[in-house]
Amino acid sequence: MKLLLQDIIAAIGGRCLNTPPDGNNFITAIETDSRKVKEGSLFVPLKGERFNAHDFITSVAELGATATLTEELTVRDERLLHIFVADTKKALLDLAAYYRSLFEIPVIGVTGSVGKTSTKDMIAAVLSAKFNVLKTQGNFNNEIGLPLTLFNLRPEHQVAVIEMGMNHFNEIHRLSVTALPDVAVITNVGTSHIENLGSREGILKAKLEILDGLKENGLLCLNGDNDLLSQVEVTKWPMIKFGEGENNDYRCENVSAKGHDTYATIITPHDKYDVVIPTLGIHMVYNSLVAIAIAEKLGMTQDEIKEGLKLYTPSKMRMNISKTKNGITVLDDAYNASVDSMCASLKVLAEYESQGRKIAILGDMFEMGEFAPELHAQVGDYVAELPIDVLYAVGDLAKYIADGANKHKKDTLIVNYYKDKTDLILDLHNILQSEDVVLLKASRGMQFEEIVKAIGKVNDNE
Template structure:
């Protein structure tokens, strides 16, 4: 964080300077005493399991002398001596309030990215494209919630010329809160799927929640959406500009041809009077959608097609998101998370290896609520005509395998735990195979991917 004093922060979050020099600079903001350094400001976040105020002594012992705290949380205030302390009603809310104030220090394009799946890949593609012309900031990892996004905002500096910020949610009001901090001028919605349907109840409600990203839009703003999506295609331009992309005629940006060139996808796009060709170093049709979204953001930010082409060629995906490891066989590690839409996209990715034996190792998709059985059966039916062997892991994943059998897939086996699946795969997988490993984050399917990788000498 550049040039923000405690006095300014107090004004933004309606706090009180309880000790020290109000003109002290906040410097780097930290909420984790394990990584804190002298000169940082420690914000004592109160979480569901841990209270950051319990770690103030640890921060103090490491040389920290700047704190944001809630009054009444700490009996021993000896750390106030020689420190600057900002007292606020709610440290988590203050984090957002300070980020909201800091945002206005920078007159740059802010781009928000949300959707049921593909958010992170799209964010990274947008960043890769914009970085060809503009010094662009982005979230680290999954810093896309009410705590991670403010921390991302604090990393903005005077050298940055744009910021692309992923926004996650699990219910109503969460995207609106993040949008109130960022106030994006350009927003991307990748798709509307089943993620968080347990909390929201229907795709229509998920659409409403995602549209909160436009809460602070005006006529100068642009919404970019997947026009092939059954929910997003129904949207009509309002007071702001809208750009739709997809494969179907009628979109503003239409992909007219895709060619798989090994590890590279080449595709052609029509946009009004322009017919352009692009390449991305990835497989999977979903990444063509992501690329079209990044293309639209690039044009809105003043980039030319050649700059966009270079940016897409330099795209790199996150770990455990269709992360390909080539040994004597191919491992597709997509263990970061899962919902029916991302499962189907990953299965399509696997199916692209037409000449190889295709093995899908699929685990539970969580946070599905009453939709759990139906969601898992959708995946099983989808896999039946696209993979050669299906291995399901967990409790609800049994619905994947049972539905796949009903749809005619003969090579199906189910395991309650990862250990059983790993032992089976040790005997099953042979050179030349391609193995997809995917499930919800808490299923820890990366352990299977790592096991396969370590034992791939056969």
């Protein structure tokens, strides 16, 4: 990165409060974290309810920063050029939009109630068989993370795959008009964040904000099996729908699992062929379908697509499969949770080849407001429908999961409830047996990684 200060100032509508030190007119990095600032950086101090990063302006000067944005009219340190803006968070988005405009490469934007990260990873994996791909890392999918991702664009990149998350209306709008995607993907519309958005129809409206930045010659990709997305009609852009249903442009059949791989036949408008996907679950076949659609649009061959599918690896805590020393298989899918993702993970557990018991450890799903009891109970209902042997529900809201499962009075399902995961962890030595397959799924705030770590220590003398 090498940006002229005057171009940055023009892009964000800023005003200089002093003069650049030593006549340095170039910025080589943009940082919001004062600890990551290095020589030549522009520091963007953000404000929150409990912090004000303006307090670190002097410290970034000591680290060699060239300039800082500021919402204050005071120059805190003359070693830095102070650029005044009304809102540093908005300026960060404006600057990212300017930087993105310097690159004439395809940008794929991915949003949806669940599956954003795994879909982003799958698309990036497939495209990486032919292109140098930049993708969103970790959970950098909000109004701070997305700009920081775009700032990682370099001349060698040929494609960018950008994840877009949200909690409220207008957030996807701001992300989309910043990233200006050439392809917009909506994985599904479920119940995540329904507390803030009021209804699934409200969630659909929020997700469709991705169209606000979609380029005029862009492409819209939707899950055609989702009840709400299947009804979406647009005239401004061509649209591709993917899923199992016969009305989809890209669809699958003959889906089966063997070991840790999923096998499927892919049917496109142009071809029909078999693929192997190195992960489990029908939802991952959906992710592969949209990745294949985008790959074909970008001119990839069938052989390149198959090679790209092999390159897929899940992000941490997203259906990571491991085995402990004493033979317990752990399906760690505890990064986040909603009804749809819970059910998808439970289906993976139910279909997993095992000589031992199938155990689901499920925790609270957050941001559901008044809908929480009913939605948690729905998960319990689904557990009771599946060939699962034991359910451990953990957390305040998870009580409704246990209740939903218990009401079926299924003799082959044992249901246990723990209000606190600490108590469950203390009981793991008595609970787990060799050859058990254990699924862990909950919202991120439940910190189920502590249970995963504890399972790894069962009978391992650690």
